Amino acid sequence: MTTLQLLVNGLALGAAYALVALGFVLVLNATSAVNFAQGDLVTAGGLLAVALAPLIPLPGIALLPVVLVIMAALGLLLALAAYLPLRRSPPVAVFISTIAVGIILQNGASVLFGPEPRAAPPLLSGGTVDLGGLVVAEQSLAIIAVAGLLIAGQQWLFARTQVGRRLRATAQDPEMARACGVPVTAMILVTFALGTAYAGAAGLLLANRYFVTPTAGGDLILKAYIAVTIGGWGSVPGAVVGALLIALFEVGVSSVLSYPVALGLLYAALLVILLARPQGLFGEAARRRA
Amino acid sequence: MTVPEPEPLLRIEGLTAGYGGAVAVNNLSLSLAAGEAVALLGANGAGKSTLLKAILGLVPLRGGGLWLDGEAITTLAPEKRVRRGLGYVPEGRRVFPGMSVRDNLEVASPLGRAARADDLERVFALFPDLAGKAAERAWRLSGGQQQMLAVGRALMGRPRLLLLDEPSLGLSPKLAGEVFGAVRSIAAAGTTVLVAEQSAARALAATGRAVLMRLGRIVHDGPADKLPEDALREAFLGG
Numbered sequence: 001m002t003t004l005q006l007l008v009n010g011l012a013l014g015a016a017y018a019l020v021a022l023g024f025v026l027v028l029n030a031t032s033a034v035n036f037a038q039g040d041l042v043t044a045g046g047l048l049a050v051a052l053a054p055l056i057p058l059p060g061i062a063l064l065p066v067v068l069v070i071m072a073a074l075g076l077l078l079a080l081a082a083y084l085p086l087r088r089s090p091p092v093a094v095f096i097s098t099i100a101v102g103i104i105l106q107n108g109a110s111v112l113f114g115p116e117p118r119a120a121p122p123l124l125s126g127g128t129v130d131l132g133g134l135v136v137a138e139q140s141l142a143i144i145a146v147a148g149l150l151i152a153g154q155q156w157l158f159a160r161t162q163v164g165r166r167l168r169a170t171a172q173d174p175e176m177a178r179a180c181g182v183p184v185t186a187m188i189l190v191t192f193a194l195g196t197a198y199a200g201a202a203g204l205l206l207a208n209r210y211f212v213t214p215t216a217g218g219d220l221i222l223k224a225y226i227a228v229t230i231g232g233w234g235s236v237p238g239a240v241v242g243a244l245l246i247a248l249f250e251v252g253v254s255s256v257l258s259y260p261v262a263l264g265l266l267y268a269a270l271l272v273i274l275l276a277r278p279q280g281l282f283g284e285a286a287r288r289r290a
Numbered sequence: 291m292t293v294p295e296p297e298p299l300l301r302i303e304g305l306t307a308g309y310g311g312a313v314a315v316n317n318l319s320l321s322l323a324a325g326e327a328v329a330l331l332g333a334n335g336a337g338k339s340t341l342l343k344a345i346l347g348l349v350p351l352r353g354g355g356l357w358l359d360g361e362a363i364t365t366l367a368p369e370k371r372v373r374r375g376l377g378y379v380p381e382g383r384r385v386f387p388g389m390s391v392r393d394n395l396e397v398a399s400p401l402g403r404a405a406r407a408d409d410l411e412r413v414f415a416l417f418p419d420l421a422g423k424a425a426e427r428a429w430r431l432s433g434g435q436q437q438m439l440a441v442g443r444a445l446m447g448r449p450r451l452l453l454l455d456e457p458s459l460g461l462s463p464k465l466a467g468e469v470f471g472a473v474r475s476i477a478a479a480g481t482t483v484l485v486a487e488q489s490a491a492r493a494l495a496a497t498g499r500a501v502l503m504r505l506g507r508i509v510h511d512g513p514a515d516k517l518p519e520d521a522l523r524e525a526f527l528g529g
Contacts, residue, residue, distance in 0.1 A: 162406075165389070165397035172386045179346055179380065180398035181372035181447050 004134050006255055007248070012140035012209075014247030015147030019202040020220055021227035021239040022151060023195030029171035029234055030191040033083060033094040039221030040102040040109075041078075041196050045071050045203025046212035047109050049120035060121040060204060064146065067204050068197045075196025079189050102217060109214035120207035143205045150201055151240060154194070158236075167191060226270050232280030241282070297360045299324040299482050300345070300451055305354035307344040308506075314340035316506035317354070322451065322484060327477035329493035329514055330486040332503035333526045338486035339381055341503070342453045345484075346378050347371050358451070373400060377449025377481075381456045383440040387429035391420055394428050394439055398446040406446075413442035416472055434465035441472060452476060454485040458492060470496045490522060 024038045048070060049063050056062055082097040123142035128135050158164035169177040170187040178184050202220075203212065224239075227246055231238025246266060253262035273280070298321035308314040315337045322328060330338050343349045345356060347368040355364040363371050372378070386394050395413055399406045414421035417438040423431060428439060437457055444452055454473065458466035466489070474496045477483045487493035494500055494514045502510035502517075502525035510521040 162396065162399075162403075165393050168389055168393070169386050169397045172388055173384055175348060176380065176384045176386070177397075178368040179348065179372060179378040180443060181369050181400055182397065183369050 002134070005136055006251055008136045008140050008144075010248040010251035011244065012137075012143040013206075013251060014244035015144045015151075016202045016205045017220075017223050017227060017243035017247050018240040019147050019150060019198045019205070021224040021231070021243040022154060022236065023198035023202075024221075024224045025228050025231075025234065025236055025239040026154075026167075026171075026191050027195040028228070029236075030167065030188050031083060031087070031094070032091060033098070034091070034225075035078075035098045035192075035195065036095060036221055037078060037082070037098040037102040037105065037217075038195070038199050038224055039217030039219065040105040041071065041074070041199035041217070042203040042206070042220045043109060043212055043214060043217040044074065044105050045200025046120060046207030046216075047113055047118065047203070047214070048200065049204040049207050050113070050118045050212065053121050059125065060123040060208065061142070061146070063120070063204060064123075064201060067200045071200025072193040072197040074200075075193040076189055078196060079192035083188070083192065084185070102221075106214050106217060113214060115214060117211035117213045118207070119211050120204055122208045123205070126208070137209075139209055143209075146201070146205060150198060154198070163187075163190070226266065228280075229270065230273055230280055232282035235280065235282040238280055238282030242280070296323070298322055299326075299359055300484075301357040302345070303355050303357075305341070305344060305356065306352040307340055307349050308352065309340075309349070313352070314506055315344060318506065318508060319354075320501065320508065320511075322482055324450070324482055325477075325480050326499060327473075327483040327497040328485070328499045328501055329490070329497040330484055330501050330503065331488075331490050331493060331522070331525060332486075334488060336503040336525070337506040338503055339455050340506075342378070342455050342484070342486055345371075345453060346376055372447055372449075375448075375450035377444035377447050377452040379437075379440045379444045379452070379454040379457055381459060383433075383436045385428040385431070385436050385439050385443070388427060390425050390427055391431070391439055392424040394443055395420075395446050398443045400447065409446050409448070413445055416445070416475065417442055434461050434468065437461060437465070437469050438472065441469065441476075445476070449481060451482040451484065454483065456486060456488065458487065458489055466492060 020038060020042055024035060027033065027035045045067055048067055052063050052066060078101055082101050083094055086093040086097055122139045123146065124138050127138050129138050129141060158168055166182045167187050167190065169180065169182055170184050174184050223246055227242035228239045230245060231242030249266060250262045253265055300322040302318060302320045305318045306313060306316055332338050340349055344351060347366060355362060358374055363374065395410055396406055399409055419435055420438055420442060428436065431439060457469050461469065470492050473483060473485060485493055485497065494517065497514045500512060500514045500517050501508055502521055504525045509525050
């Protein structure tokens with residue numbers, strides 16, 4: 001496998017991680033709550049795609065809108081059950097409630113789907129594409145394209161629309177947002193819906209190549225957490241770049257050594273970054289916002 | 291024949307509010323007529339900020355009630371009170387630091403795109419300094435510009451009653467003068483204004499009525515230009 005092929009695979013994995021980390025950081029900014037269920041929501045999205053596939057006998061891309069809508073509804077449920085009742089409690093209460101939701105999702109998935117890995121259909125045909133001599137999996141390119149569009153959609157929503165302005169104001173100063181007439185609770189619900197929909201989309205994107213098991217969420221939330229830490233706690237572009245870096249690192253080191261070594265080195269690199277640059281790579285912009 | 295009193299724009303009755311065990315505003319009643327500009331004066335800790343926050347709904351009430359144009363707003367959430375015509379300029383400005391000047395203004399508008407653009411032009415006309423910085427992130431502005439942005443942001447909601455908390459705090463005399471110039475023109479345009487200040491002179495020059503607070507109560511209420519000197523001294527230093 002050439003370096004370029006590895007790069008494409010790394011970017012595809014990173015694009016999916018970026019969706020997970022993006023959803024995580026949006027909820028973090030809007031609520032100051034760490035959503036530990038985010039990884040299990042990715043699994044839920046993947047299994048949802050597995051379950052929908054026989055009902056919708058089309059390429060996986062056709063499942064995307066359905067997965068987004070159902071997962072957004074699950075996100076609303078998550079906010080209503082695990083965040084809103086505890087919003088005036090210390091942050092640790094929401095840590096625990098989202099961990100609990102994650103455990104419920106994991107066990108629910110085990111009961112419904114069993115413990116063995118499942119695969120969702122590929123986004124398009126599942127073949128390969130010849131890019132002037134470079135043969136890459138079509139699925140990789142499709143993952144990059146879909147994740148890229150979703151990330152661009154989030155950027156557009158936040159930068160250009162009135163809802164996006166209200167979401168940003170809610171994240172930066174919720175009390176002042178209320179004092180400007182922004183319905184803050186509704187904005188928090190929208191954020192949870194969006195973050196969960198993106199986790200679900202990542203599940204659909206990952207569940208073909210990497211399979212999906214009910215317990216895969218733990219690994220994914222760790223990756224999202226590391227991506228957000230590397231990128232700068234609270235920085236949205238930092239989360240996306242952090243996720244891409246992690247995936248490229250993972251794919252690169254795995255190809256030379258092995259996946260466990262890659263994971264070990266990733267945690268070591270995280271420690272080094274925390275010691276040398278605790279604000280993360282993009283941390284300064286995030287600090288100024290506080 | 292007696293003419294019935296017109297309903298005041300804001301009526302506060304027996305309002306009590308505070309934090310934890312402390313009562314910052316104690317059984318306070320106050321009415322503001324439409325179009326009035328009122329200075330709320332008092333020393334640090336007199337309860338001015340808490341009163342403004344209680345009017346907006348940002349602190350829980352222990353007792354009493356609030357009516358805006360005859361409608362009870364006591365149990366409404368802050369964002370709903372804002373939609374009914376309250377505007378708030380907080381102490382310390384609290385602009386949304388990571389958002390552009392334009393986005394800071396637009397986010398506070400409940401209106402559609404076209405009306406929002408009109409209101410934006412009006413704010414930029416009132417504060418020409420902001421127009422040139424429209425794309426700048428708010429944290430990059432000077433203190434005076436941030437204060438103007440905070441006032442402009444409150445105006446984007448087309449308030450009937452504008453509440454300002456210490457708008458001259460931390461500003462140079464020149465900038466404080468500019469901010470109060472804007473407050474005067476906002477009041478002259480017919481918006482009711484309630485401005486809390488520690489520096490009395492500037493606030494009195496911009497308003498028609500002075501309300502003095504001390505230890506959570508009103509100790510004087512009268513025309514701004516006929517304020518007895520001992521009333522001011524008593525409010526700030528104690529009698």
